[in-house]
Amino acid sequence: MIGFLRNLFGKKDDAKRGVSEKGLLLYHSTGEVIRAETLLKEAGVAVAVKGPPPDLRQGCDMVIEFPLLEEMRIRELLEQAGLAPMRVAAAQDHLLEPVSLYHVKDFGDYLMVRAANMKITMDKRDRRIVNVSGGGCPDVPFLAETLVGKVLDQAPEPRSLGRTLCGYSLQLAFEELRRRCPG
């Protein structure tokens, strides 16, 4: 009851400071939007077709709104179906782009790469992943247990197992590590 009343009357000023947890999938054509929406709904993803903000109209008058935290899984589903979107944006501010800055630390025998909030560390001597740290979504400890101990070239890509944006950050760090340390 208290929660219900607060929903009705309370916390409005606070709520204005919140940010959207939704993302937008943009396509060239309405047909692609509809096919993608169908696919995602069948996969159990909570999506909705919306009209895009005016400056996001890039050839399609519809965008798919999706739960941002599931972006990694959604991208994977769409790519497998040949329905990769033209662009992905955060609903909060469509100018937001995924992290593209990497921080690299050399520990002598070990190299650590950080992307956003995720870090992956490799033993340079045998190219074995020795640690994964950072992040906050629950797929991170699971991904870490899957990756640690594996040779970089033989380890599964985080995007094949992860489901959240933390998992996607780890994917980017993983790719950067492979780029810097080609076998």
Next chain:
Amino acid sequence: MSWLIVGSVPRADFPLVRGDYVLQGDTLILNGRHADEQRIRVARGTPALMAVAAAAAEVLGIPAPQALVAGDIGTGEGSRAVYAHLVENIDQIDHAGLTFHYLLPDIAWHNQVLWALEARNPAPLLAADAGFMYAAKMSGYAAHYDLFTPDAGEMAFLADEVAPHPFYTRGFLLQEEDRVPELIERAYAEENAARHLLVKGKTDYVVAQGTTVAEISAPDVPAMEPIGGTGDSLTGLVTALLASGMEMTQACRTAALANRHLGHLANPTPAFGVADLLPFVRRALERALE
């Protein structure tokens, strides 16, 4: 003071468990000696937080915190079960404080949990780290929390008023750690910080109501940064210290120092696991308390 750790376990088959737990070597035993006893090896994440909190509680002469955890490998099922359990059983949540950890950020569930806890009399102390801290910031209710424990990357996310997740933190904020004081100031200006912050990094910052009250940078053990679970160990230490009744800023300062001693005593390489550090918790905390 009784305390509840709320988080997840990286196993799909792990049921929802609430109650006492013990640490034996590198294994946590939940619901020990009962038919539904559950065991999990400490590697990182919430189990690491729980393990270090239990070890620290023993040093402090207090009971270990209790835990509310469920298995979640990223689907959110376990996290939602935890959220629902909290809301549905709020009358039984009579702890002096709660530490929230690896849970799938979900604003609607977050708000229900927060409001239910704030309606308690007295309201418990609320500490948040990892995914639940993300949800707290996304919801706009960050200032309702007593403590956040972000690392430098997460600090940039708190400072970015439009970022819905660290993945979308704008590049100009994701610079090196020497910008942390600026990020702290920005997070408070936008009301995206808890009343206190313990920022983990090359230098640890203890912040109260926007003012940095302590900076801890020694002993410096660079190899701690890559080790998964060393942020969780710090959150575990501060959880135990708060549960002992220690004042917030002193608890943060002591926890930061103890976590550094933990690294100094263990002398790790970047290939260590957090379980390798557990044997050193006692001496590390005793040294920090001297």
